[in-house]
Amino acid sequence: xxxxxQHPSTLSVQEGxxxxxxxxxxxxxxxxxxxxxxxxxKRPQLIIDIRSNVGEKKDQxxxxxxxxxxxxxxxxxxxxxxxxxxxxxxxxNSGGYQKxxxxxxxxxxxxx
Amino acid sequence: xVKVTQSSRYLVKRTGEKVFLECVQDMDHENMFWxxxxxxxxxxxxxxxxxxxxxxxxxxxxxxxxxxxxxxxxSLILESASTNQTSMYLxxxxxxxGGTDEQYFGPGTRLTVT
Numbered sequence: 001x002x003x004x005x006q007h008p009s010t011l012s013v014q015e016g017x018x019x020x021x022x023x024x025x026x027x028x029x030x031x032x033x034x035x036x037x038x039x040x041x042k043r044p045q046l047i048i049d050i051r052s053n054v055g056e057k058k059d060q061x062x063x064x065x066x067x068x069x070x071x072x073x074x075x076x077x078x079x080x081x082x083x084x085x086x087x088x089x090x091x092x093n094s095g096g097y098q099k100x101x102x103x104x105x106x107x108x109x110x111x112x
Numbered sequence: 113x114v115k116v117t118q119s120s121r122y123l124v125k126r127t128g129e130k131v132f133l134e135c136v137q138d139m140d141h142e143n144m145f146w147x148x149x150x151x152x153x154x155x156x157x158x159x160x161x162x163x164x165x166x167x168x169x170x171x172x173x174x175x176x177x178x179x180x181x182x183x184x185x186x187s188l189i190l191e192s193a194s195t196n197q198t199s200m201y202l203x204x205x206x207x208x209x210g211g212t213d214e215q216y217f218g219p220g221t222r223l224t225v226t
Contacts, residue, residue: 006154009152032211042219043202043218046214049214089154098143098160098209100211102147102154102156104154105154
């Protein structure tokens with residue numbers, strides 16, 4: 001099955017700095033790459049996704065980049081704020097288009 | 113606004129008990145999923161369903177079964193609970209295939225098996 005590696009597992013940044021989380025995957029047929037944010041004690045929620053026909057997508061302070069040749073994609077958060085503190089999960093579709101495989105998560109701490 | 117609800121937030125069961133976790137979504141979504149979440153392991157798919165009475169094994173189906181008799185409801189069953197099934201269980205639903213569309217998660221059920 002699909003193998004998704006995510007790193008780092010923990011990340012601490014000063015407020016206002018940027019944060020980058022990276023994921024690699026194994027299945028070259030994968031074409032959907034969502035990112036979910038899970039705040040402490042809450043459910044995961046989609047924050048941004050990208051499909052393989054584009055290389056980059058932005059939504060305000062959040063961006064995702066995709067390199068299909070190298071089979072990796074990254075989440076970029078600029079001008080981090082304390083409310084960005086959460087666990088972030090990358091995911092990749094696998095097994096056809098019915099499901100996604102999640103990375104292990106990155107715990108981001110933004111220090112005020 | 114999509115709402116996915118789960119029957120319990122916290123559950124404590126004894127080893128060997130049969131456990132039912134229920135999930136209900138109110139957006140007429142075709143697809144429903146059960147995950148377990150463990151520290152350092154992320155979200156791992158147990159089972160999913162893309163239609164009523166249809167089910168597919170995920171990555172860690174051993175020790176679990178599921179039931180989907182109605183479109184809005186997806187149940188996870190632990191036939192004989194064991195301590196290694198202590199975990200957070202998350203249900204999710206999506207309109208289109210889960211591999212091409214946003215998944216909406218429930219609040220989770222923290223199950224402790226003693």
